[in-house]
Amino acid sequence: MQNDILEILISEEDIKKKVTELGEKLSAEYVGRNPLVICVLKGAFIFMADLVKSINVPLEIDFMAVSSYGASTKSSGVVKIIKDLDVPVEGRDVLIVEDIIDSGLTLSHLIEMLNNRNAKSTRVVTLFDKPSGRKVDLQADYAGFIIPDAFVVGYGLDYSEKYRNLPYVGVLKPEIYSH
Numbered sequence: 001m002q003n004d005i006l007e008i009l010i011s012e013e014d015i016k017k018k019v020t021e022l023g024e025k026l027s028a029e030y031v032g033r034n035p036l037v038i039c040v041l042k043g044a045f046i047f048m049a050d051l052v053k054s055i056n057v058p059l060e061i062d063f064m065a066v067s068s069y070g071a072s073t074k075s076s077g078v079v080k081i082i083k084d085l086d087v088p089v090e091g092r093d094v095l096i097v098e099d100i101i102d103s104g105l106t107l108s109h110l111i112e113m114l115n116n117r118n119a120k121s122t123r124v125v126t127l128f129d130k131p132s133g134r135k136v137d138l139q140a141d142y143a144g145f146i147i148p149d150a151f152v153v154g155y156g157l158d159y160s161e162k163y164r165n166l167p168y169v170g171v172l173k174p175e176i177y178s179h
């Protein structure tokens with residue numbers, strides 16, 4: 001698996017520090033409230049698990065599974081809802097946890113959906129942000145790292161369902177996805 005990585009972009013240690021920092025900021029934002037923290041599966045599962053340990057308020061969690069990339073490095077443009085939330089969001093302070101914002105299509109779809117369901121507030125935290133990939137005008141409220149225009153894997157992020165278990169984020173060798 002490591003042999004398929006061209007370059008490590010963000011180390012395990014840097015990710016840990018950043019996740020703790022984001023958790024502290026979110027603890028301040030949500031003090032005195034009970035946010036519903038939504039993990040966007042599958043990519044955000046590792047970030048979500050690490051992040052909530054650093055958010056020091058009585059929160060609840062739920063999961064949504066969406067997919068638009070499949071076995072490609074480009075968004076299909078069709079955001080498929082594979083699993084919906086278990087609980088209603090009406091009147092809730094919702095925090096969406098994403099691993100990466102690239103084209104922005106996944107998130108714009110989710111935000112619209114949650115607004116239609118009358119969430120009280122909707123905030124977005126993403127660990128990675130790739131502004132060069134944007135197809136819709138959208139920004140996270142909290143973003144960990146700005147990353148360059150390359151397809152990255154690791155710390156939850158996959159290529160064709162693999163590499164999610166790498167503890168760092170790296171760039172794949174082009175020959176891996178060119179055949």
Ligand SMILES: O=P(O)(O)OC[C@H]1O[C@H](OP(=O)(O)OP(=O)(O)O)[C@H](O)[C@@H]1O
Nearest residue numbers: 041042043067068069102103104105106
């Ligand atoms: O801003 P976008 O261009 O929409 O890309 C970001 C989304 O794409 C990836 O999910 P993917 O569809 O690959 O599903 P996965 O999380 O199961 O890998 C990633 O985890 C984000 O949810």
Ligand code: HPA
Nearest residue numbers: 102150151152153157158
């Ligand atoms: O760079 C990426 N890597 C993995 N999954 C992704 N989904 C959107 N962008 C990416």
Ligand SMILES: [Mg+2]
Nearest residue numbers: 043069070158
């Ligand atoms: Mg994916």
